Each structure stands twice: as C-alpha cells, then as structure tokens.
Amino acid sequence: MYHALLTRRYLTSKVMPLLASLAVVLCTAMVLITWSVMGGFLNNLTQAGRTLIGDVRIALPNVGFAHYDDLIAKLEADPEVEAAAPIIEAMGMLTLLENRTEPILIRGIEGESFARVTGYADTLWWKPLDEPVKKDRQGDDLRLEETDRTLLQRIYEDGLTLTEIDPITGQPEPAIVLGMEVGGWNKRTDWGGYYPRVQYVAASDGGSELRNIFMPGSGELVVLVVPLDSQGRPLDPVTRKFPVANEFESGLYDIDKQTVLMELRALQRMLRMHAAKRLVEPGGSGVGGSSPDPLAGFFEEDTEGVSEPEVVEDPARVTSVLVRMADPDGDLEAFREKCHAIYAEFTRDHAGEVPDAMMIGIETWEDANRMMISAVKKETGLVLMIFSFISFTAVFLVFAIFWAMISEKTKDIGILRALGASRLGVAWVWLRYGLAIGVVGSICGGLLAWAIVTNINEIHQGIAHTGEWLGSTLTDKPWNWYIWDPKVYVFKEIPHKIEPWKAVFVLTGGLLSCVVGALWPAVRAARMHPVKALRFE
Amino acid sequence: MSTPHETTRPPEPTTTGVTKHGSENCATGGTPLLRVQGLHKTYRLGRVDVPVLHGVDLDLGSGEWVAILGASGSGKSTLLHLIGGLDRPDKPANGNPRASIRFRGNDVVGFSHAALNRYRCLDVGFVFQFYHLLPELSVSDNVLLGTMIRHGRFGYMAKRTDLRARAQKLLEAFGLGHRLRHRPSQLSGGERQRVAIARALMNDPDLLLADEPTGNLDRKTGNSILDVLAEIRAERGQTMLMVTHDPEIAARADRIVHLVDGRVVDGGG
Numbered sequence: 001m002y003h004a005l006l007t008r009r010y011l012t013s014k015v016m017p018l019l020a021s022l023a024v025v026l027c028t029a030m031v032l033i034t035w036s037v038m039g040g041f042l043n044n045l046t047q048a049g050r051t052l053i054g055d056v057r058i059a060l061p062n063v064g065f066a067h068y069d070d071l072i073a074k075l076e077a078d079p080e081v082e083a084a085a086p087i088i089e090a091m092g093m094l095t096l097l098e099n100r101t102e103p104i105l106i107r108g109i110e111g112e113s114f115a116r117v118t119g120y121a122d123t124l125w126w127k128p129l130d131e132p133v134k135k136d137r138q139g140d141d142l143r144l145e146e147t148d149r150t151l152l153q154r155i156y157e158d159g160l161t162l163t164e165i166d167p168i169t170g171q172p173e174p175a176i177v178l179g180m181e182v183g184g185w186n187k188r189t190d191w192g193g194y195y196p197r198v199q200y201v202a203a204s205d206g207g208s209e210l211r212n213i214f215m216p217g218s219g220e221l222v223v224l225v226v227p228l229d230s231q232g233r234p235l236d237p238v239t240r241k242f243p244v245a246n247e248f249e250s251g252l253y254d255i256d257k258q259t260v261l262m263e264l265r266a267l268q269r270m271l272r273m274h275a276a277k278r279l280v281e282p283g284g285s286g287v288g289g290s291s292p293d294p295l296a297g298f299f300e301e302d303t304e305g306v307s308e309p310e311v312v313e314d315p316a317r318v319t320s321v322l323v324r325m326a327d328p329d330g331d332l333e334a335f336r337e338k339c340h341a342i343y344a345e346f347t348r349d350h351a352g353e354v355p356d357a358m359m360i361g362i363e364t365w366e367d368a369n370r371m372m373i374s375a376v377k378k379e380t381g382l383v384l385m386i387f388s389f390i391s392f393t394a395v396f397l398v399f400a401i402f403w404a405m406i407s408e409k410t411k412d413i414g415i416l417r418a419l420g421a422s423r424l425g426v427a428w429v430w431l432r433y434g435l436a437i438g439v440v441g442s443i444c445g446g447l448l449a450w451a452i453v454t455n456i457n458e459i460h461q462g463i464a465h466t467g468e469w470l471g472s473t474l475t476d477k478p479w480n481w482y483i484w485d486p487k488v489y490v491f492k493e494i495p496h497k498i499e500p501w502k503a504v505f506v507l508t509g510g511l512l513s514c515v516v517g518a519l520w521p522a523v524r525a526a527r528m529h530p531v532k533a534l535r536f537e
Numbered sequence: 538m539s540t541p542h543e544t545t546r547p548p549e550p551t552t553t554g555v556t557k558h559g560s561e562n563c564a565t566g567g568t569p570l571l572r573v574q575g576l577h578k579t580y581r582l583g584r585v586d587v588p589v590l591h592g593v594d595l596d597l598g599s600g601e602w603v604a605i606l607g608a609s610g611s612g613k614s615t616l617l618h619l620i621g622g623l624d625r626p627d628k629p630a631n632g633n634p635r636a637s638i639r640f641r642g643n644d645v646v647g648f649s650h651a652a653l654n655r656y657r658c659l660d661v662g663f664v665f666q667f668y669h670l671l672p673e674l675s676v677s678d679n680v681l682l683g684t685m686i687r688h689g690r691f692g693y694m695a696k697r698t699d700l701r702a703r704a705q706k707l708l709e710a711f712g713l714g715h716r717l718r719h720r721p722s723q724l725s726g727g728e729r730q731r732v733a734i735a736r737a738l739m740n741d742p743d744l745l746l747a748d749e750p751t752g753n754l755d756r757k758t759g760n761s762i763l764d765v766l767a768e769i770r771a772e773r774g775q776t777m778l779m780v781t782h783d784p785e786i787a788a789r790a791d792r793i794v795h796l797v798d799g800r801v802v803d804g805g806g
Contacts, residue, residue: 001693002685009673415669418623419683419736420658422651530623534669 002416003425007433010405017437020394020401020514024441025448027391028510032449034387035502037456038380040495045376048251049369052107052259054085054117054322055332056339057368059361062232064088064273064317065354071346072113075323080338082326085113086318088267094260095222096183097213104182105259106225108267108318111161117324120160123248125180125194126216127156135191135493142195155216159246162263174266175245176223178215179256185213186247192493194249215244223260227272238270252372268316275316279309315353332364394441394510398434398517406430406521413525414533427526434518435511442510446503453496460484460494569596570743570776571620574637577627578615578799589615590626590799597744600774602766604781604790612799613780614748620645620778621661621746622653640744658687662737666749668729670721670736677717680704680736687740700739707735711765727758731765738769745769747779751786763789 011017058071068086075084088108095101115121129143143152158164163172180186186194196214203209213219224239242262250256268274325335344357366373406413413426452459460483467481484494576593579586589612597603607613618624619638622645626636638645640660648656662683663669670679684700685693693700708714711731721729730750737745747766751759763786769775779790787793795803 001688001690002682004690005674005678005682005685006671009671009678013673411669412671415671416682416686418621418657418663418669420654420656420686422654425686531618534623534665 002421003429003432006412006429007436010409010433011436011440014405016401016405017433020398020517021437021441021444023394023397024438024510024514025445027394027513028442028445028506029448029452031384031387031391031509032446032498032503032506033452033456035380035384035506036449036453036496036498037494038376038383039499039502040497042373042376042380043497044251044495046366046369046373048255049372050365051119051123052250052255053365053368055325056323056336056362056364057320058323058339058343059089059320059363060355060359061089061319061361062228064319065360066315066317067346067350067354068316068318068321070349071321071343071354074342074346075321075339078338078342080326080330080335082324083113083116084321084323085110085117086264086321087114088264088271088273088319090225090267090271090319092223092225092260094182095224097185097211097219097221101224102183103258106223106262106267107259108262108264108271109162110264111159114322115160117322120248123250124156124159124177125247125249126152126159128152133191133193136189136193137191140189140191141193155246158216159248162245162261164243164245174242174263176221176242176263177246177248177261178221178244179259180247180249181253181257182247182260183213183215185215216246219244223262223270225267225270227270235272240266240270242266264318268318273317276314278312278314280312332366336362336364388509391509392513395513395517398437398514399520402430402434402518402521403524406525409525410528410533410536413528414530414536417528417530418534423526426528427522430522430525431515431518434514434522437518438511438514441514442507445510446507449503449506450498453498456496457493568642570599570601570641571595571597571778572637572639573597573616573620574639575634576616576619576636576638578612578619578624579627580615588799590619593796593799593801595794595801597776597778599743600770600776601792602770602775602777602779602790603792603794604779604787605794605796606781606784606787607796608782611796613782613796616796617746617748617778617780620744621663622648622656658683659740660742661744661746662740662742664730664733664737664745664747664750666752668721668726668733668753670729670732672721675718675720676708676713676724676732677701677704679721679732680708680739683736683740704735704739707738708732711735725758726754727761730754730758730762734762734765734769738773738775743776745775745777747777749781750779751783752781759786 072084072086075081088106090106090108092104092106093101094104109120111120127143128149129141132139132141132144142148145152158175159177161172162175162177164175165171166173180194185197185199187197188194196212198210198212200208200210215221220241220243222239222241224237226237227235229235248256248261250259265274323335323339325332340357340362343360343362347354347357416426416429464480464482468478471477471479573593573595576590576595577588578590579588581587593612593616595616605613605616615624619626626638626646629635636646640656645653645656671682674682681700681704684696684704688696688700705714705717708717711734713728713731713735716724716728716732721732724732730753734750745766750766751762754762766777766779767789770777777790779787781787784793793803794801
C-alpha cells in the first residue's frame with residue numbers, strides 16, 4: 001500500500017519525474033509519429049502499386065498465352081473472384097512532340113474489365129469535378145470549369161474505353177492513355193493538381209512553335225513496338241500513331257512517368273498476338289520453315305489465293321490476366337493458391353495449347369511490387385531504428401533522474417527500512433515509480449502522437465502559412481516552409497496511418513524504457529544500509 | 538511486492554510473571570524483555586577501523602523506561618540501532634565473544650533479513666532526533682506508514698477504517714487532531730516529534746527506542762515531549778529505551794545507564 005502512496009506523492013510533488021515523463025512523452029510520440037507517417041507512406045505506395053495490378057497476376061511475359069477468355073470465365077465463375085482482366089505488357093518507344101523518343105512500358109488493356117479489376121477509373125485525371133479536391137482551396141482546378149464539363153466528360157469516357165471518335169469516319173478508333181508525367185507536358189500545382197504546359201514544340205517546317213500541350217485535346221503520338229515470335233525472337237518493329245484519350249495518375253511516379261495504356265486489341269495487332277490464321281503444310285510444319293513456330297506462317301487475315309496448305313486458327317494471346325479478390329481483406333496467399341488451382345484446371349482443358357501451370361508466373365500484387373515495397377520497408381526500418389536509438393536516451397534520462405532522486409530521498413529509504421520495509425519493498429517503490437512515469441509518459445505520448453498524426457496535414461499547412469505570413473511581413477517575400485510540397489511529392493498529402501499494434505508496441509517500449517531506467521537506481525535503493533541512509537546528510 | 542509482516546507476536550516472556558504494563562526493574566532481578574550481551578561494533582572510516590562499542594551488556598525489563606546517558610561519540614545511537622535491528626554487531630573476533638541481543642528470549646542477532654524486518658515493524662518503534670517524517674506525506678499518512686508496511690495492500694485495505702480511526706485517536710491524544718492533513722513542513726518541531734512518536738506507537742510495539750527525542754527542540758518543547766513519553770508509559774506501560782546526552786532529561790527515566798567510550802560504566806542491569 002505504501003508503494004502506491006509514495007508513487008503518487010512523489011509523482012505529483014516533484015518536478016524531476018515530470019521532466020522524465022515529458023521525455024518519455026516526446027520519445028514515444030516521436031517514434032509513433034515517424035512509424036505512422038512512414039507506414040502511411042508505405043501503405044500509400046503499395047496501394048498505388050496495387051491500383052494498376054489487382055490482387056493476383058497470372059503472367060507469361062513476352063510470348064503470352066492463349067485462350068485467356070476461357071481462363072477469365074473460369075476465374076470469374078469462382079465465388080472468391082470478383083473480376084479478371086486480360087492485359088499485355090510490352091516495352092516500346094514513344095515519340096514525343098519534340099521528336100524525342102523515350103522508352104516506355106505499354107500496357108494493353110480492355111477498359112471495362114480493367115476498371116473492374118483495378119482502380120483504373122479513379123486514376124483517370126481528366127474528368128468533370130463537382131467539388132474541388134481537398135487542397136485546392138482557391139478552386140483553381142481546371143476540371144471544375146462548368147463550360148468544359150461536356151468536353152471533360154467525353155475525355156473521361158474516352159479514357160475508360162481507350163478509344164476516340166475519328167473525326168473523318170465518325171467511328172471509334174483505338175487511343176492511348178498516358179501516365180500523367182509522361183513527356184513532362186503537365187505542370188504540377190501547389191495543391192497537387194496539374195495544368196497542361198504551354199511550350200515550344202517542333203513544327204513541321206523545321207522550326208518551332210508555341211503550343212498549349214493538352215494532350216487529350218488533340219494530341220497524337222507515335223508508338224513503336226517490336227513484336228516477338230513464339231520463341232522470343234524479335235520481328236520487324238511496328239509503329240502506329242494514336243490519339244491521346246486521357247491521362248492517368250496512379251500515385252507512383254515511376255509508373256506515371258513510364259507507362260502508356262493502349263486499347264488491348266490494338267496492341268495485340270501491333271505485337272501480332274491477335275487471333276489469326278496460319279498456314280500449315282501437309283506434314284505438320286508451318287510455311288516458311290520446319291520449326292514448330294506458331295507464328296512462322298503468320299499473316300494478316302488476307303488469306304485469299306492460298307489454298308493448298310491447311311489453315312490453322314491461332315487464338316489471340318495476352319501476357320497477363322489480372323485477378324481481383326471478392327473479399328478485399330481476404331488471405332492474399334490463399335487467393336493466389338486458388339488462382340493457381342484454377343489455372344491448373346484451365347491447362348487440363350487446353351493441354352498442349354497453353355503453358356503448363358509450373359511455367360506460368362502467378363504472383364500477388366505484393367510479390368509484383370516487392371522491390372519497391374522492400375526498399376521502403378528497409379527505409380522505414382532504418383529510420384525507426386535511428387529514432388528508437390535516439391529514444392533510448394529516455395532510459396538514461398530516467399536513470400539519471402532516479403539516481404538523483406534516490407540520493408535526495410536517501411533518508412526516506414532509511415525511514416522505510418526502520419519501519420520494517422524489506423529491501424524488495426523499497427526496490428518496488430522505485431520500480432513502481434518508474435512504471436508510473438512510463439505509463440503516464442507512454443499514454444500521453446500516444447495521445448500526442450495520435451493528435452499530431454491525425455492532424456498532420458493541417459499542422460503542416462499551418463506551419464507553411466505561418467512561414468508565408470512571416471516572410472511577407474518581415475522580408476516582403478514569403479518563406480517556403482513547406483516540408484511536404486505537393487509539387488514535388490506524388491501524394492498530395494502527408495500519408496499517415498496509426499495501426500493499433502504499432503501503438504501498443506511503441507507504448508510498451510516507452511514503458512519498458514522507464515522500468516529499465518529505474519532498475520539500477522531501485523537496486524541501489526534496496527541495497528542501501530538503513531543506518532547510513534538515516535544519517536545521510 | 539513486499540510481504541506483509543505477521544500480525545501475531547512471539548510468545549510473552551515466560552518467567553517474569555510481570556504484566557506487560559507493569560514496570561520491572563531488571564537491576565533488581567527477573568527475566569528482562571531485552572538482554573544485550575557482549576555487544577561490539579566497529580565502523581570503518583576509509584582505511585581506519587573505529588571501534589564504537591566495546592562489549593556492551595544491558596538488560597531492559599518490561600515496562601521499564603531506561604535512559605542511556607553519554608557524551609557525543611560514546612556509541613549511544615549505535616547501541617540503539619543495533620538493538621532496533623537497523624545494524625548488526627561485529628562478528629566474534631580477537632577474543633570477543635559472540636554478541637547477543639535477546640528480545641523476549643529470541644536472538645535478534647541471528648534473525649534472517651525477513652525476521653529482522655518483521656522485528657522492526659512489529660516489536661520496536663523508533664523516535665529519532667530529527668523526526669524523520671516523509672515530507673511528501675500528510676501527518677495522517679506518516680503515522681499510518683508503519684501499518685501499511687505491516688499489513689500489506691490487501692490487509693491494510695481491509696482494516697483501513699479501523700487503522701485510520703486509531704491514527705486519528707493517537708494524534709488527537711497528542712493534540713494534533715486538527716493537523717491530520719497537514720504536511721510535516723507546516724508543523725513546529727514539537728508537533729513533528731509528536732507525530733513521530735504517534736507513528737512509532739501505531740503498531741503497538743513492545744519496545745520504544747528514542748534517539749535524543751528532545752535533541753532538536755528547545756527546553757520547553759523538549760519537556761513537553763518528555764511529558765508525552767511519560768504519559769504513554771503511565772497509560773500503556775510502554776518499555777522505553779531513550780538515548781540522551783542531557784542528564785536532566787535522563788533523570789526523567791526509571792534508570793540511567795552511563796555509556797562512556799562504548800562501555801557501560803554504570804546501570805547496565
């Protein structure tokens with residue numbers, strides 16, 4: 001009982017334990033805020049990576065595999081599967097306005113199925129908005145323009161279908177959707193939005209002209225791809241000009257900078273992965289060679305005039321099928337296994353026509369992004385380690401304060417011993433005291449971290465505005481105190497996510513730090529000789 | 538974390554035939570409440586051994602008030618600490634016999650740490666020259682501190698009402714009924730010493746050890762404290778061992794033991 005009484009009295013009547021508590025508060029809050037922000041950053045990055053992949057990807061790069069419609073039908077028949085979509089991923093070149101050519105990743109997609117599997121529709125940038133985004137307090141977003149609603153709606157729908165109406169024929173023609181950072185034609189704003197740039201571009205007469213670069217308006221770009229034969233050998237390059245239907249922002253700079261989305265069938269034709277007929281000479285081998293190359297006798301649908309060899313139908317191919325789980329929080333690994341089983345069943349139905357289940361790559365979105373995720377995880381771990389190390393000073397601080405307090409309270413220890421308190425009892429007074437400081441410090445630190453993390457963007461905004469005001473007042477030039485500048489970072493707001501287990505871990509760490517810090521002084525108090533303690537001056 | 542001390546006491550002495558509240562002068566015979574024999578104590582100051590007690594023998598009868606009178610440095614406080622179980626006497630060496638402190642026939646010197654804690658908690662009560670009250674606690678809590686140690690958390694909680702009432706009664710008896718919630722710093726020296734005496738009496742010990750109880754007080758206040766002690770003895774038949782260097786104060790006791798240079802020269806029993 002006297003332990004509780006003394007702990008309470010010491011805690012409320014001294015300044016030093018309050019300082020120790022404050023140190024624990026700050027250390028706990030610092031670690032928790034860091035972890036929450038870095039965790040939020042990692043979460044945003046991975047979710048952004050998931051946005052354009054779905055949950056599981058069944059892939060055979062380059063050559064691809066056929067009968068994917070059948071595979072998709074089998075997948076979507078399973079109640080655990082929400083949707084599946086075929087895509088092709090291939091490297092290519094994009095000729096920019098200034099006649100520059102850049103390497104890009106081209107993804108051939110079906111807009112409708114791709115949108116069901118991924119967050120594609122949400123990533124399309126140009127669409128009419130009813131309300132400004134959170135940080136656009138001035139309402140500067142071009143997408144808010146009432147007069148442009150019809151145009152933006154059409155651009156949005158073009159983006160969904162990856163087609164654009166040909167002004168001459170009036171028929172939809174395949175189009176491409178660019179990553180927001182491709183070509184550098186968009187300027188990022190203070191609030192994390194985009195304006196199309198106005199810049200000089202190469203003119204047809206060899207000179208240059210000033211042009212408003214709004215690519216979905218009337219932009220056309222040339223795409224070059226190199227088709228491969230069934231054994232991965234390159235064929236002649238294929239180029240084609242496409243109108244730009246829209247632009248997308250995935251949240252990952254690398255993807256937004258290097259990816260172009262194209263209508264699936266257009267890309268299949270360019271890569272010669274579309275459904276086609278092939279001539280096979282009697283005897284089994286294709287025309288033009290003795291190797292069992294499925295593309296060796298490739299030709300366009302024009303088969304007139306050829307009559308002697310046998311005509312074989314080669315089905316269309318894709319390099320991947322993306323699959324989305326019905327339960328977003330379900331077991332990803334179990335879902336991958338499920339997809340594997342469905343694919344194995346699919347191979348039995350198409351024996352010899354599709355790659356074996358052992359050859360195909362079936363990976364989760366986490367596996368697909370593991371390089372990026374592990375890099376950020378390592379970075380998070382490193383930062384946490386550094387901050388935890390700094391926070392470890394709390395142990396020494398508690399130790400120093402307790403050491404000083406025990407010196408100050410030596411007589412109290414002597415009195416307790418004279419009244420019959422045991423060594424263990426005296427030690428427990430100080431350990432309990434450390435525990436109390438730890439509990440108070442950790443809980444207050446947790447609350448402080450929670451308050452800061454949940455309002456981190458408002459706090460950040462407040463600091464930035466203070467800088468602007470101070471700078472304008474003192475030097476006639478606003479000071480830029482933006483730490484997380486939306487112009488620079490892909491995420492417009494500082495990401496954050498407090499996870500309960502992390503909070504429990506950090507708070508327990510804060511608590512243990514105090515107990516560890518109090519341990520040695522407590523032992524010292526316990527071992528104090530009662531007479532020396534009573535005579536201590 | 539600490540084990541509460543047993544609330545039952547060792548059996549009463551077997552041979553005196555004297556009630557607890559009756560006074561028995563050990564100088565006149567009978568089995569004493571406390572018998573000290575061959576007590577040696579040496580302190581080490583740096584590399585030098587400083588002998589303080591040289592074979593002290595002392596008997597203390599039940600209900601007796603004995604004053605140990607000696608000059609500063611004569612070993613009075615050391616003797617009190619040894620009797621109170623705050624320190625241990627020297628081990629037998631250089632021809633010195635094994636020291637013995639027998640309280641109710643039990644050898645305190647041979648007590649384990651736990652038994653010694655129990656002894657300090659239940660059997661003896663200390664009153665110090667400088668009061669030694671805990672400054673963060675109220676008067677009431679200071680008085681109750683010993684009972685908290687004695688009964689442990691649950692025992693104390695169960696008896697809290699009774700114990701508080703007892704503390705209040707004791708403090709009221711010492712004229713401090715209006716000071717229950719005050720801190721020691723808000724009290725005068727005399728009041729602090731009365732609180733210390735109340736604390737020492739809370740567990741109803743058989744032996745009260747007072748180390749210069751008036752040494753830090755003016756004559757008038759000191760006399761009032763001695764009056765309090767005399768009153769306790771009269772009412773409760775409390776056995777008291779008081780250390781002082783002042784013959785006038787020592788004269789208030791039943792018996793005076795003279796301690797000179799760590800030796801009892803007169804009145805040891």
